[in-house]
Amino acid sequence: MANQAIGEASKGITVDNLVLIGAPLNQSMMDRLNTTDGVRNVSVINLTNQGDPLSAGMSDLEIISSVPSLFGQMRSNTGHFHYNPPGPIGHQRRIDLGNQLIDLGIK
Secondary structure (H helix, E strand, C coil), rough: CHHHHHHHHHHHCCEEEEEEEECCCCCCHHHHHCCCCEEEEEECCCCCHHHHCCCECCCHHHHCCHHHHHHHHHHHHHHHHHCCCCCCHHHHHCCCCHHHHHCCCCC
């Protein structure tokens, strides 16, 4: 998504809102996003409070080092996969995410 937003902006298309949820982007990509003309608002929602080892602005080594824990989280729908569970729990988590986006002014 980040590369696509930068690519669209380079074509003269304005990206009003880019929402990064649990995005494993290194700091140089975050800096590039934040300085690209045409990308107006970058909102970062890290899932570190849910145990996600990934967050925007990490080093490449930190991102790579997170891979083993992601496999366990994928099986248990926790951490990075917080919004993934099927059924009522996942449904409620996604509703909560929608409300968080509304609170950020994204509709």
